[in-house]
Amino acid sequence: MELQEIVRPLIEWYQANKRDLPWRREATPYRVWISEIMLQQTRVEAVKGYFTRFIEALPDVQSLASCSEQQLLKLWEGLGYYNRARNLQKAAQVLVAQYGGQLPADYDALLSLPGIGPYTAGAIASISYGIAQPAVDGNVLRVISRITASHADISDPATRILVGDELRKVMPVLEPGTFNQSLMELGATVCVPNGMPDCKNCPVYRLCEGRKQGVAPDLPVKTAKKPRKLEHRTILLLVRDHRIALRRRPPKGLLAGLWELPSLSGEAGQAEAVAAVRGWGLEPLRVQPLGEAKHIFTHVEWWMTGLRITVEEASPSEELVWAGPDQLREEYPLPSAFRAYLPAVEA
Ligand code: SF4
Known part of the structure; x- marks a missing residue:
């Protein structure tokens, strides 16, 4: 042919x-x-x-x-x-x-x-x-x-x-x-x-x-890709007056420079999460587990556990911004990986 x-x-x-x-x-x-x-x-x-x-x-x-x-x-x-x-x-x-x-x-x-x-x-x-x-x-x-x-x-x-x-x-x-x-x-x-x-x-x-x-x-013949790396993360949905905290990701690496829900590496317990939240100048009022979610990137899979933490601001943090529904819709680009936890804002 x-x-x-x-x-x-x-x-x-x-x-x-x-x-x-x-x-x-x-x-x-x-x-x-x-x-x-x-x-x-x-x-x-x-x-x-x-x-x-x-x-x-x-x-x-x-x-x-x-x-x-x-x-x-x-x-x-x-x-x-x-x-x-x-x-x-x-x-x-x-x-x-x-x-x-x-x-x-x-x-x-x-x-x-x-x-x-x-x-x-x-x-x-x-x-x-x-x-x-x-x-x-x-x-x-x-x-x-x-x-x-x-x-x-x-x-x-x-x-x-x-x-x-x-x-x-x-x-x-x-x-x-x-x-x-x-x-x-x-x-x-x-x-x-x-x-x-x-x-x-x-x-x-x-x-x-x-x-x-x-x-x-x-057909076609295609050599198998290397398996993806698994990474556990604890995602923190920090809620204050119907707004949630967002943080900028580092300028290099995965999702570089985009906004994210703050997160901790590994499966953090509630005590570790509360300590991290205090480190950002926030006072936790209530902690609720949000369950698990998974997101697949090209070379890595995130296995996530979520915690919803209602907070008060004790001192303003330079690391975090607070976004309401309009800003989330129109202003801040938030990768899909975090979207599984957004419905819990009003939980
Ligand atoms: S293998 Fe693909 S290109 Fe060949 S006949 Fe079938 S549909 Fe057409």
């Missing part, structure tokens, strides 16, 4: 079957960029609302470059991987300083921007500028591994480069963006991960070597 043979059926299938997604309605370089960064590690359904809100608030490179970090992180709140948002802003600032506020119509120049790797550069270049570059992500690697019945390990960067090189050879010069999107769309809706691919409805059914050889569901 020559890879060239899949191009036409995929493009025709895509044109007839593509989903109506907000970023496809007007595929400007800015909109494609924002959507592709959001879609990394996040499902399409989850991204739709974020994308619309983001574009309304920050409609162009200039507004992204100049917004406050707090506004940016608030717009990103819940999407996770917050460095994606920070890199968007860094790149926007470079675009304003060096490219007149436009994304350059040049693959290598796109690749040089913060947070833009070969996949995103390929997507922007091909979809918005018609430049014949592939856009190879996990979806595309899965689809190509199955179509070619390849057992190459897709966690190996060399496989990604090889697949990119093969696709570059067959990229249709007039419609590179449509071809790239057809591969992405096939991977998202037909040749799906974690289960049986829907081969009967696939436009390359007759060409697919993986299906013919009966190996498609076992």
Whole structure:
């Protein structure tokens, strides 16, 4: 099977079957960029609302470059991987300083921007500028591994480069963006991960070597990741006059610079929590256990135990701010990891 043979059926299938997604309605370089960064590690359904809100608030490179970090992180709140948002802003600032506020119509120049790797550069270049570059992500690697019945390990960067090189050879010069999107769309809706691919409805059914050889569901080959580290934390929901205490996380590391509910490492007992609370200049009035919750990050899992502590302020703390419901909704970006405990504010 020559890879060239899949191009036409995929493009025709895509044109007839593509989903109506907000970023496809007007595929400007800015909109494609924002959507592709959001879609990394996040499902399409989850991204739709974020994308619309983001574009309304920050409609162009200039507004992204100049917004406050707090506004940016608030717009990103819940999407996770917050460095994606920070890199968007860094790149926007470079675009304003060096490219007149436009994304350059040049693959290598796109690749040089913060947070833009070969996949995103390929997507922007091909979809918005018609430049014949592939856009190879996990979806595309899965689809190509199955179509070619390849057992190459897709966690190996060399496989990604090889697949990119093969696709570059067959990229249709007039419609590179449509071809790239057809591969992405096939991977998202037909040749799906974690289960049986829907081969009967696939436009390359007759060409697919993986299906013919009966190996498609076992592909792609991917070496297992290292297991995540488990970390126990005790989350403190400190409540004073219907407001809760928030603290800034350190500027480096997990959830860097975001706001958090104060927490202690390990499974702290009530006495340890009360001592910590006094250390912040607060007087605990009542302690209530809130139960357990879990949050999964890329490399670590937090196993959390919550304590709701009603407090009085004995002396103001520089470390804590007090947020009411409006500020939580509109001002402070609070990562999803802590949201399990918010319903207990009014307990
Ligand atoms: S025939 Fe099946 S395995 Fe092959 S590309 Fe289509 S959906 Fe995937």
